[in-house]
Amino acid sequence: MNYWLVKSEPETYGWADLVKDGKTVWDGVRNYAARNFLAEMKRGDLVLFYHSVSEKAVVGIAKVEKEAFPDPTADDPRWVSVELVPFRDFKDPVTLSQIKADQRLQQVPLIRQSRLSVMPLKPEEFEVILALGN
Template sequence: MQYWLVKSEPEAYSWADLVKDGNTAWTGVRNYQARNNLGQMKKDDLVLFYHSVSEKAVVGIARVAQEAYPDSTTDDARWVAVDLAPETSLKKEVTLDQIKKDSRLENISLLKQSRLSVMPLKPEEFDLILGMSN
């Protein structure tokens, strides 16, 4: 199993939206590295859902429901989407400030590549963030 983090502005598409919808196509990614990360996602991989810009916090755990397929929001075959489904809301959101303060997370992609919207996580990074939510 692999672990990931996806970022979304809550005003555009929030964790509550995903929970309400039950499943969504993760479309519109137009960064090559993020696209490559989408392409590496496997069914049932776990994904931290991060509210960017206004909240800056991890708020939930999703799972990959469908692996990469052509993104329906463009005719350009280079771009892909995956389907995500909600697993569980975090007991307590984990803020960017909390992540920055934990030296064990100093190399996490969220800090090193802050503009990247889809990024891999090491299992220990995933577990640390989950632990911070309890």
């Protein structure tokens, strides 16, 4: 199993929207590195859902339900999407400040490549963030 983090502005599409919808197509990604990470996602992988801009916090865990397929919002088949389903809420959101303050998380791409919207996490990084949120 692999672990990931995706970012979304809660005003555009937030965790509550995913929970209400029951699933979503994670589309519209137009960064090459993020696209490549989407293509690596496998069914059952766990994905931290991060509210960017206004909240700056991890708020839930999603699961990859459907692996990479052509992004329906793109004219070029090289852009891909995945389907995500909600898995579990975080009891307490884990803020960017908490992540930055934790020495175990200093290599997380959220800190090192802050503009990336889809990123991998090491299992131990995922576990630390999970512990902070629950």
